[in-house]
Amino acid sequence: MPTLDEQIAQRIREEELSGQMSQAPSYGKALQINDGFMETPEELRLGYKFLKDAGFVPPEVELMHEAAELREALRCDPPADKARELRAQLTALELRIAMRLERLAKG
Numbered sequence: 001m002p003t004l005d006e007q008i009a010q011r012i013r014e015e016e017l018s019g020q021m022s023q024a025p026s027y028g029k030a031l032q033i034n035d036g037f038m039e040t041p042e043e044l045r046l047g048y049k050f051l052k053d054a055g056f057v058p059p060e061v062e063l064m065h066e067a068a069e070l071r072e073a074l075r076c077d078p079p080a081d082k083a084r085e086l087r088a089q090l091t092a093l094e095l096r097i098a099m100r101l102e103r104l105a106k107g
Contacts, residue, residue, distance in 0.1 A: 063097045
């Protein structure tokens, strides 16, 4: 009897040969590493992945993308006034994200 890994590998080969995998919207595209996945609580990741693949992005993930944009803007070494404003926005946004995720975790 094949192991689970072997069964998965066989199924992937079958899907590749049938052309089914090439129909997926993400087929052949680079993985998005900074997509908020790791910041999402583990118990919510699978459900959020399904939603994302269906074209729906939860509000928490949108907020995480905004936070990433603010962090990137801070990395560009803005003037002191602008940096202070960006840090304040990022702090408020991170608090908002934490509160939303805490509420989701409590269910």
